[in-house]
Amino acid sequence: MAPIHSSSQQWVEKYRPKQVKDVAHQEEVVRALTNTLETGNLPHLLFYGPPGTGKTTTALAIAHQLFGPEYKSRVLELNASDDRGINVVRTKIKDFAAVAVGSGNTNSGYLCPPFKIIILDEADSMTEDAQNALRRTMETYSKVTRFCFICNYVSRIIEPLASRCAKFRFKPLVEDIMTGRILHICKEEGVHLDSDALTMLSSISEGDLRRAITYLQSAARLYGSSISSNNLISVSGIVPKEVVQSLYQACKTGQFDLAQKEVSDIIAEGHPASQIFSQLYDMVVQATDISDETKARISQRLAEADKCLIDGADEYLQLLDVASNAMRSLCNMTQECCY
Amino acid sequence: MLWVDKYRPRSLDKISVHREIANNLKNLVSEHDCPHLLFYGPSGAGKKTLIMALLKQIFGPGAEKVKVENKPWKIEAGTRTIDVELTTVSSNHHVELNPSDAGFQDRYVVQEIIKEMAKSRPIDVNGTKGFKVLVLNEVDKLSKEAQHSLRRTMEIYSGACRIILCCDSVSKVLEAVRSRCLNIRINSPSKEQIVDVLEYIAKKEGLQLPMGFTGRIAQQSNRNLRRAILCFEACKVQQYPFTDNQPAQTLDWEQYISEIASDIVNEQSPKRLYMVRGKIYELLVNCIPPEVVLKRLLFELMKKLDSELKHEVCHWAAYYEHRMRLGQKAIFHLEAFIAKFMSIYKKFLIATFG
Numbered sequence A: 001m002a003p004i005h006s007s008s009q010q011w012v013e014k015y016r017p018k019q020v021k022d023v024a025h026q027e028e029v030v031r032a033l034t035n036t037l038e039t040g041n042l043p044h045l046l047f048y049g050p051p052g053t054g055k056t057t058t059a060l061a062i063a064h065q066l067f068g069p070e071y072k073s074r075v076l077e078l079n080a081s082d083d084r085g086i087n088v089v090r091t092k093i094k095d096f097a098a099v100a101v102g103s104g105n106t107n108s109g110y111l112c113p114p115f116k117i118i119i120l121d122e123a124d125s126m127t128e129d130a131q132n133a134l135r136r137t138m139e140t141y142s143k144v145t146r147f148c149f150i151c152n153y154v155s156r157i158i159e160p161l162a163s164r165c166a167k168f169r170f171k172p173l174v175e176d177i178m179t180g181r182i183l184h185i186c187k188e189e190g191v192h193l194d195s196d197a198l199t200m201l202s203s204i205s206e207g208d209l210r211r212a213i214t215y216l217q218s219a220a221r222l223y224g225s226s227i228s229s230n231n232l233i234s235v236s237g238i239v240p241k242e243v244v245q246s247l248y249q250a251c252k253t254g255q256f257d258l259a260q261k262e263v264s265d266i267i268a269e270g271h272p273a274s275q276i277f278s279q280l281y282d283m284v285v286q287a288t289d290i291s292d293e294t295k296a297r298i299s300q301r302l303a304e305a306d307k308c309l310i311d312g313a314d315e316y317l318q319l320l321d322v323a324s325n326a327m328r329s330l331c332n333m334t335q336e337c338c339y
Numbered sequence B: 001m002l003w004v005d006k007y008r009p010r011s012l013d014k015i016s017v018h019r020e021i022a023n024n025l026k027n028l029v030s031e032h033d034c035p036h037l038l039f040y041g042p043s044g045a046g047k048k049t050l051i052m053a054l055l056k057q058i059f060g061p062g063a064e065k066v067k068v069e070n071k072p073w074k075i076e077a078g079t080r081t082i083d084v085e086l087t088t089v090s091s092n093h094h095v096e097l098n099p100s101d102a103g104f105q106d107r108y109v110v111q112e113i114i115k116e117m118a119k120s121r122p123i124d125v126n127g128t129k130g131f132k133v134l135v136l137n138e139v140d141k142l143s144k145e146a147q148h149s150l151r152r153t154m155e156i157y158s159g160a161c162r163i164i165l166c167c168d169s170v171s172k173v174l175e176a177v178r179s180r181c182l183n184i185r186i187n188s189p190s191k192e193q194i195v196d197v198l199e200y201i202a203k204k205e206g207l208q209l210p211m212g213f214t215g216r217i218a219q220q221s222n223r224n225l226r227r228a229i230l231c232f233e234a235c236k237v238q239q240y241p242f243t244d245n246q247p248a249q250t251l252d253w254e255q256y257i258s259e260i261a262s263d264i265v266n267e268q269s270p271k272r273l274y275m276v277r278g279k280i281y282e283l284l285v286n287c288i289p290p291e292v293v294l295k296r297l298l299f300e301l302m303k304k305l306d307s308e309l310k311h312e313v314c315h316w317a318a319y320y321e322h323r324m325r326l327g328q329k330a331i332f333h334l335e336a337f338i339a340k341f342m343s344i345y346k347k348f349l350i351a352t353f354g
Helices: A029-039 A053-073 A084-097 A126-142 A174-187 A197-204 A209-223 A229-236 A241-253 A254-266 A273-286 A292-310 A315-330 B019-028 B046-062 B099-119 B144-156 B189-204 B213-222 B225-238 B252-266 B270-285 B290-303 B307-326 B328-351
Strands: A045-048 A075-078 A116-120 A143-150 A165-170 B037-040 B065-077 B080-090 B094-097 B132-136 B161-167 B182-185
Touching: A029 A053, A029 A165, A045 A053, A045 A241, A053 A075, A053 A116, A053 A143, A084 A116, A084 A126, A126 A143, A174 A197, A174 A209, A174 B019, A197 A209, A197 A229, A209 A229, A209 B019, A209 B182, A229 B182, A241 A254, A241 A273, A241 A315, A254 A273, A254 A315, A254 B307, A273 A292, A273 A315, A292 A315, A292 B307, A315 B290, A315 B307, B019 B046, B019 B182, B019 B328, B037 B290, B046 B132, B046 B161, B065 B099, B080 B099, B094 B099, B099 B144, B099 B161, B189 B213, B189 B225, B213 B225, B252 B270, B252 B290, B252 B328, B270 B290, B270 B328, B290 B307, B290 B328, B307 B328
Parallel strands: A045 A143, A045 A165, A075 A116, A116 A143, B037 B161, B037 B182, B094 B132, B132 B161
Antiparallel strands: B065 B080, B080 B094
């Protein structure tokens, strides 16, 4: 029987910063929070920003630094996979928030501030009703409970909640910081990464450190300790540039059969259509030799096709339609099939 | 035994088409542990073969002794109990199932099975805890709720079981699920690779091959290895020794669709539409999936069209296929597509020939 090795631990968890000051690239946030940590006076918090920038890490680090061994009893952590309907807000959160806690020395001898923290991860997926139900709860129990909302889109948090919190924006990581972290992990894990692969890793992860680390770990598991940029491409599911380029070129020629062949090849190679769409979009928008109107036309159809894919439509047909539409726009053919 | 099964590679060492992937997988499980895996690629590319070979690599020959069971599940969901019956293929080390067969109740199946597997965690002679592998087919057909609950269960029970997911199109799998797995893309074998495999089989079976015959089969198979082998066997049954210009067998439903396509192109009238409807119904009651019918029909129609019409026709095909997914009854949308095609084609004919 196969025993479990410790190697199966996720690097993302293993290298998660334990202290607020270790969080990379978010200087303003770190500075402000270190202050509050020293005084032990915490407002309600709202962290927002793109994925993989350290929001959850920061929230957990604050909680750990504040409560230490008392973490279990003082912190309630709920994320999107837990049930968070209005009932949970009315019962579970309210019950937890209502319990009074003392300050000072607890039985473990750790000096805790006199409040509890409720961390609501991925708060933008909460329903509006549930958020509304929280408003009064936040105020009533603000003496003993602090809330920490974490979300990607601040606009999905209703205004009354947002205005009760101190907002912190987390920005995407720049390349230097990212490579620094990656190199540190590589050193710890004994993985070799050449400079080409390093640049590739930071470009495919688009400022998302978690994604970068996940790719790195997958590649290390699959290809051993020496990783090239091609290895990274294959684990990340990114479509090689040449493939998208040749589809685009085929569209430019204006020959339908050529484009159809490209599309069939792409599907046979197993590349996901959604990925092709997003890369094709990048290519179209960055192209310098086509007019803005053409770009807009192609992008519009790309957006529609993306929605269709989410509804479960067939990849081949959607991709073919996008290619044919792009061809018509690029070659100034008539756009007959308007609906 | 069918050749498809007879010549299926049983271990990672014997896999010829995806040599590189097989080697990587072997390294991956060299410590007898693996992360959750997600295999994706078109059908007939070899996903299943790779998965079975991988299981054998992890657990040894024990993984090949499988039994097929029709298992009823009783699931307590709040106030009511739900009965689901599902066919599972299992060995001592793994369980394989198609959760999408349970329809809208797939969510409960996914949770219940993983829970049950986690409860009976195997322990080896040394007392170390092992894990079981759950192979889930067609995850792209799972409902969104089932995928969400999968994501949570994957984390909670990751100690007791590893999950291998298998699907055709990864676009339909949630990003959250994808990011928890190691994604492995399986591409379709190229025509040359298919020819190699067919020639290998011919050698093993002691068959004489005329020139270019395997090439024709490979061409016809659309880079689908399974189809190529099935077709090869069908040809052998039909006529052996092979003659020089023996055609590769086409599937009868494909022929049927190509007949329908000629019907449509020959005449565009309500009467013809009515006739075609009967034929489409015939296909649907024979369990040919509607999207396959539509795709094949488009393919056949495209052959007969001028390039200026192709754009429009392919647009409407994509449009009606999408509608078919959203709607309930596939025949409406298939027929709408045919009617649309007829109108476009007729307009074109009138404009060109008056």
